Amino acid sequence: MPQDPQQHLRMQVRRFWQQRQAEYGTIMVQEAFHHTLSDFGVEVEHNVFSCPDCWWEDREVIYCPWSWNHHDHPFHECPGMGQDCC
Ligand SMILES: [Zn+2]
Numbered sequence: 367m368p369q370d371p372q373q374h375l376r377m378q379v380r381r382f383w384q385q386r387q388a389e390y391g392t393i394m395v396q397e398a399f400h401h402t403l404s405d406f407g408v409e410v411e412h413n414v415f416s417c418p419d420c421w422w423e424d425r426e427v428i429y430c431p432w433s434w435n436h437h438d439h440p441f442h443e444c445p446g447m448g449q450d451c452c
């Protein structure tokens with residue numbers, strides 16, 4: 367067992383994501399994940415307005431790690447609107 371199961375799991379998920387992404391493209395994989403996660407009742411649309419861990423700085427949102435837009439999120443998507451971070 368790796369020392370940090372959370373990190374190990376994230377690596378597995380990342381690898382799976384990247385392989386499927388190469389096969390199907392970002393949009394299709396993201397849609398599939400959204401559908402699958404919501405089937406399990408997992409929050410997929412992170413609400414930055416009601417989240418206590420996201421905050422606004424000037425006119426930019428600083429996303430918490432639960433948001434897709436957070437750089438460390440396993441399925442990270444750049445927020446766009448001039449906020450490309452990768
Ligand atoms: Zn948040």
Ligand SMILES: [Zn+2]
Binds near residue numbers: 445
């Ligand atoms: Zn990014």
